[in-house]
Every structure is written in structure tokens, then in C-alpha cells.
Amino acid sequence: MEELSPRSVMQTAVRPPMIMVSGEGSWLVDSNGKRYLDFVQGWAVNCLGHCAPVVVDALARQSRLLINPSPAFYNVGMLELANLITHYSELDRVFFCNTGAEANEGAIKLARKWGQIHKNGAFQIITFDNSFHGRTLATMSASGKAQWTTLFEPKVPGFIKVPFNRIEAVESVITDQCVAIMLELVQGEGGVIPADPEFIDQLQQLAKSRSLLLIIDEVQTGVGRTGPLFCFQRYGIQPDIFTLGKGLGGGVPLAALVASESVAVFAPGDQGGTYNGNPLMTAVGVGVLKTVADPKFLELSHAMSIYLVQTLQTMSDRFGLSGTRGMGLLQALILNSDDASTIVSVAMERGLLLNAPQPNIIRFMPSLVVSKEEIDLMAEILSKILSDIF
Numbered sequence: 001m002e003e004l005s006p007r008s009v010m011q012t013a014v015r016p017p018m019i020m021v022s023g024e025g026s027w028l029v030d031s032n033g034k035r036y037l038d039f040v041q042g043w044a045v046n047c048l049g050h051c052a053p054v055v056v057d058a059l060a061r062q063s064r065l066l067i068n069p070s071p072a073f074y075n076v077g078m079l080e081l082a083n084l085i086t087h088y089s090e091l092d093r094v095f096f097c098n099t100g101a102e103a104n105e106g107a108i109k110l111a112r113k114w115g116q117i118h119k120n121g122a123f124q125i126i127t128f129d130n131s132f133h134g135r136t137l138a139t140m141s142a143s144g145k146a147q148w149t150t151l152f153e154p155k156v157p158g159f160i161k162v163p164f165n166r167i168e169a170v171e172s173v174i175t176d177q178c179v180a181i182m183l184e185l186v187q188g189e190g191g192v193i194p195a196d197p198e199f200i201d202q203l204q205q206l207a208k209s210r211s212l213l214l215i216i217d218e219v220q221t222g223v224g225r226t227g228p229l230f231c232f233q234r235y236g237i238q239p240d241i242f243t244l245g246k247g248l249g250g251g252v253p254l255a256a257l258v259a260s261e262s263v264a265v266f267a268p269g270d271q272g273g274t275y276n277g278n279p280l281m282t283a284v285g286v287g288v289l290k291t292v293a294d295p296k297f298l299e300l301s302h303a304m305s306i307y308l309v310q311t312l313q314t315m316s317d318r319f320g321l322s323g324t325r326g327m328g329l330l331q332a333l334i335l336n337s338d339d340a341s342t343i344v345s346v347a348m349e350r351g352l353l354l355n356a357p358q359p360n361i362i363r364f365m366p367s368l369v370v371s372k373e374e375i376d377l378m379a380e381i382l383s384k385i386l387s388d389i390f
């Protein structure tokens with residue numbers, strides 16, 4: 001066989017030259033047999049680690065039974081997973097899709113339809129600076145990523161961006177044309193910035209008093225990533241709409257748009273997609289969600305998150321850095337300089353995968369079953385790099 005070359009792949013990302021061939025738990029292996037301790041996990045996707053038995057078994061079992069009867073039919077996984085999500089979230093209706101962006105795109109469409117029916121055609125959605133909601137044209141338009149401001153113009157209209165965690169900024173832009181407020185409770189790509197609890201309380205009251213829908217993007221924070229099953233449970237709020245992706249499929253493409261009964265106004269034909277809610281992916285989702293929703297599982301991953309924070313804080317103290325921030329197993333180490341990308345590159349050479357969402361931020365998103373030993377090993381490799389650099 002001709003040697004594998006990247007020449008036919010569109011260069012939409014700056015990729016290192018190695019080719020990944022296998023994974024198990026917290027470890028990823030390239031074609032030269034080099035092993036990487038993975039604290040990125042496909043950007044917080046493999047919540048049970050690489051090739052988790054729950055995921056592999058569900059795929060094997062379901063692929064022998066039925067892969068895709070078409071979204072025009074119910075299937076067992078679709079019904080079971082929808083019931084689990086409504087049970088745990090206390091919302092009422094679920095639409096399955098393949099990516100977080102698609103789920104958010106659906107949330108935007110659902111809010112606009114609700115606005116047509118219930119708010120005289122109001123369609124504007126208030127979103128936040130530094131937010132990230134995906135890469136379809138509408139979700140890019142909703143996102144507050146500064147580098148995207150002039151990309152793919154003209155953008156989809158109807159999004160008003162305001163500073164995060166500032167209630168007066170939200171209040172000041174509300175008009176009769178506004179239908180919803182959409183946000184992440186921890187801005188992941190923005191640099192792991194948690195929403196202030198007081199801001200979220202005020203936001204919920206404001207949304208209620210001005211008849212605005214509250215849309216929570218839980219693509220990164222959902223499915224146990226920040227402690228409870230859904231991050232909005234940590235804030236003690238109930239959104240009108242929320243979205244899931246990433247961890248829901250434990251590594252396979254699966255996402256969900258979830259809404260309360262009164263907001264779930266899609267009529268047949270309004271929303272859909274060939275692969276949406278297929279039994280292969282939803283069978284995996286059932287296995288993943290049942291695993292993560294177990295209180296004992298969440299207790300253990302909570303304990304690991306405390307250990308990770310302590311470990312990062314110790315490192316920050318030792319190297320005179322600016323501390324940590326985050327929630328659960330979505331954490332950041334804050335540097336005093338813009339060296340995060342350099343550190344991430346050196347870490348990769350030394351067999352540790354980390355991520356730099358901002359120039360001074362190193363992000364940690366290990367699997368929810370990461371062990372103390374793996375956290376210790378990560379700290380050992382990273383400390384050596386920090387002492388070499390600083």
C-alpha cells in the first residue's frame with residue numbers, strides 16, 4: 001500500500017504529523033507505537049475514556065440488529081434515550097442529532113418558531129462575547145469568538161452579543177424583537193470561564209419577567225462533566241431549552257436538543273436529518289447515560305475533580321502561576337504569559353495531550369474515569385515542562 005499521506009485531506013486544522021491508531025481509557029497510541037496520556041479526550045467527548053467497553057459493546061450488539069431504519073420510524077434506542085434524558089432533566093421532549101452545532105442550530109430554529117407563534121415574530125437571540133456554539137453558519141453567527149467576526153460574511157442575522165456575567169448588559173439590549181438568551185454555563189473555548197451563580201439567578205428572573213426563553217448550551221458541560229449530570233442542575237435552574245453533544249455519545253456522533261413541552265413547537269417537517277436518532281448511536285447513548293447517571297459514578301468523578309484541582313493548584317503555587325478555574329473535570333491552569341500553545345506542543349512531544357483554548361490558558365478535560373495515578377503522571381510531565389520553561 002502507498003504510504004499514507006495527508007495530501008488529500010482538506011487542511012481545516014493544523015495537525016501534527018503522527019497518525020492515531022488505537023486508544024484505551026486515558027491512553028492514545030500512534031502508528032509508531034508512541035503512547036499519549038490523553039487529557040483532551042477528543043475535546044471532552046470520550047467521557048468514559050477511549051474505546052470504553054460500554055460504547056464498544058453497544059456498537060457491536062446494535063450493529064448486528066439494526067443500524068438505520070430511517071428517522072421516519074421510531075426505534076428502541078431513540079425512545080429509551082429520550083425517556084432517560086427527560087427523566088433526568090425534568091424537561092419533556094428530545095430531538096436527536098449528530099453534533100453539538102446541529103443541536104444548537106435546532107435550538108435557534110425552535111426559539112424562532114416559538115417567537116413566531118407566541119411573541120409576534122420575535123427572533124433575536126442574546127448571546128455572549130467569547131461564547132462558542134458550533135461551526136454551522138447560524139451557530140458561528142451566535143458565537144462570540146473574536147476571530148470569527150469577519151469570517152464567512154454575511155453572517156446569519158438575529159444575534160445580539162453582550163459581555164458575559166454582566167446582567168445590566170443583557171438588560172440594556174432587550175427589545176420586543178428578542179425571543180431568547182443563549183449561553184454556556186462554563187465558557188469552554190472562551191477559556192474555561194464559569195458563569196457567576198448570581199448572574200445566572202438574575203438571568204433566569206430576567207428571562208421570566210421579559211418572556212424570553214433560556215437556552216443552555218450543555219454540549220461541553222453536560223453528561224457529568226461539571227459534577228452533576230447536567231450543569232444547570234448545579235446552578236439550580238431549569239432552562240426552557242438545552243442542548244447536549246460530546247459526552248452523550250462517549251465518542252460517537254450523538255447530540256440532542258431538549259425542550260419543555262410548551263416550547264417544543266416543531267411540527268412534522270420543521271426539523272430532521274437522515275441520521276438523526278439512529279439506533280446505532282442512541283444505543284451507545286443509552287449505555288453512556290445509564291453509566292454516568294449512577295450516583296456512585298458521579299461521586300467518584302467528583303472526587304477525581306477535587307484531586308485534579310488540588311494538583312493543578314499545587315503546580316500553580318510552585319511555579320508562581322495565576323491559579324486554576326473551572327468546574328468538575330473541566331479545568332484550566334492560568335498562566336502569567338501567553339505560552340500555553342508552546343507548553344501544549346512540548347507536552348505532546350513528551351507524550352501528554354493538553355489543550356490551549358486561549359494563549360494563557362491550559363485546559364484539562366480528562367475522561368470522567370481518570371485515575372489518581374493518571375492525574376499524578378500528568379502533573380509529573382507538566383511540572384517538568386514548566387520547570388524547563390520558567
Ligand SMILES: Cc1ncc(COP(=O)(O)O)c(C=O)c1O
Nearest residue numbers: 099100101132133134219220245
Ligand atoms: C459549548 C459548545 N457548543 C457547541 C459545540 C459544537 O459541537 P460540535 O463540535 O459537536 O458541533 C462545542 C464544541 O466544542 C462546544 O464546546
